[in-house]
Amino acid sequence: MAGTLVVATALDGTLARSALELLGGARSLDAALGGGVAAALIGHGLGLVEAAEILTRHGATRVYRAAHPALTAGQTDAVLAAVAGVVRRTAPAVVLVAADTVGRELAPRLAYRMRAGLLTECVSLGADGEAIVATRQVYGGRAIATLAMSSRPVVISVKPRALDAAAADGTGTVEDVAVAIDEAALPTRVQEVVREQAERGLDDARIVVGGGRGLGGPEGFKIIAALADALGGAVGASRPPADAGWVPITWQIGQTGKTIRPALYIAVGISGATQHVAGVSGARTIVAINRDPEAPIFSLAHLGIVGDYREIVPLLTARIAAQRGG
Numbered sequence: 001m002a003g004t005l006v007v008a009t010a011l012d013g014t015l016a017r018s019a020l021e022l023l024g025g026a027r028s029l030d031a032a033l034g035g036g037v038a039a040a041l042i043g044h045g046l047g048l049v050e051a052a053e054i055l056t057r058h059g060a061t062r063v064y065r066a067a068h069p070a071l072t073a074g075q076t077d078a079v080l081a082a083v084a085g086v087v088r089r090t091a092p093a094v095v096l097v098a099a100d101t102v103g104r105e106l107a108p109r110l111a112y113r114m115r116a117g118l119l120t121e122c123v124s125l126g127a128d129g130e131a132i133v134a135t136r137q138v139y140g141g142r143a144i145a146t147l148a149m150s151s152r153p154v155v156i157s158v159k160p161r162a163l164d165a166a167a168a169d170g171t172g173t174v175e176d177v178a179v180a181i182d183e184a185a186l187p188t189r190v191q192e193v194v195r196e197q198a199e200r201g202l203d204d205a206r207i208v209v210g211g212g213r214g215l216g217g218p219e220g221f222k223i224i225a226a227l228a229d230a231l232g233g234a235v236g237a238s239r240p241p242a243d244a245g246w247v248p249i250t251w252q253i254g255q256t257g258k259t260i261r262p263a264l265y266i267a268v269g270i271s272g273a274t275q276h277v278a279g280v281s282g283a284r285t286i287v288a289i290n291r292d293p294e295a296p297i298f299s300l301a302h303l304g305i306v307g308d309y310r311e312i313v314p315l316l317t318a319r320i321a322a323q324r325g326g
């Protein structure tokens with residue numbers, strides 16, 4: 001095909017949202033470089049029928065659907081075998097993979113198998129002539145590196161939430177591909193999947209309230225959770241609360257945590273270090289509550305409130321709850 005192949009995963013039975021973001025990136029590359037856009041849909045379960053339809057609607061003109069019960073989040077070896085099968089068949093010039101738990105492991109192994117170039121953890125994609133131009137954070141998030149890749153094939157991993165999702169204006173065809181996986185030969189055995197209850201919703205929440213070291217301890221998170229509840233949003237954190245065990249590590253936002261793109265992000269007791277800001281810069285509106293008027297977060301925030309969060313947050317929560325009630 002010589003165009004761009006998006007690795008779209010549905011490893012828990014439903015299509016990962018990152019697939020639509022990768023399709024957005026693939027379509028912009030295709031507009032500059034041509035060759036077409038296809039998707040390798042990897043997963044299991046009845047949800048793959050709908051997932052394939054979503055992919056064609058969002059711009060994959062051909063979807064190669066690889067279904068097998070072993071294609072789950074803990075089985076990168078199986079996922080690699082399935083993706084490599086589609087790659088052998090389609091010989092794409094560019095393969096886009098989400099830089100998530102599975103993709104971080106998949107991308108280099110796939111690139112090695114394809115004898116391809118590799119760009120990882122990219123946050124933007126474009127083209128300059130024949131070269132693909134991507135950016136990624138370096139030096140702990142303090143600088144952005146611009147990388148140009150002229151050789152093909154190339155595997156590129158893209159951070160979730162970094163690209164805009166593709167528009168739903170396309171049509172395409174779906175082809176089932178056979179996957180030969182010897183489950184007994186897989187080196188990893190998944191025995192139990194434990195999901196953090198509280199993590200649910202942070203990735204896709206329209207409103208996120210983030211708490212930092214300034215909350216002083218786990219009790220502070222109860223105060224901001226009440227605000228998040230009143231707003232119908234989710235709670236996240238900077239790194240110190242996660243490191244200290246005040247909240248699950250999966251709540252961490254930033255360079256080494258999640259990248260989120262909510263409509264509204266409220267940073268409470270967070271100073272605004274570059275490594276934290278790297279995870280929230282895509283938020284449409286940022287509100288900061290901090291008792292230090294010189295805190296760097298205020299230079300990023302659209303609205304800032306200077307003061308002790310223990311006074312401000314309960315007032316805000318009460319006002320919002322009253323408005324929602326009335």
Ligand SMILES: Cc1cc2nc3c(=O)[nH]c(=O)nc-3n(C[C@H](O)[C@H](O)[C@H](O)COP(=O)(O)OP(=O)(O)OC[C@H]3O[C@@H](n4cnc5c(N)ncnc54)[C@H](O)[C@@H]3O)c2cc1C
Nearest residue numbers: 212213214238239254255256257269270271276291292309
């Ligand atoms: C390689 C690397 C990767 C990293 N990755 C991440 C990452 O993914 N995510 C991340 O968040 N960090 C990350 N960090 C850490 C980062 O550099 C900062 O140390 C961290 O973000 C600071 O967290 P904070 O803002 O909660 O704490 P602090 O910087 O300590 O800020 C606390 C803030 O709370 C305010 N405050 C205190 N009391 C109150 C009160 N009562 N009311 C209101 N405000 C109050 C203070 O004025 C202060 O501004 C990383 C660092 C490195 C080196």
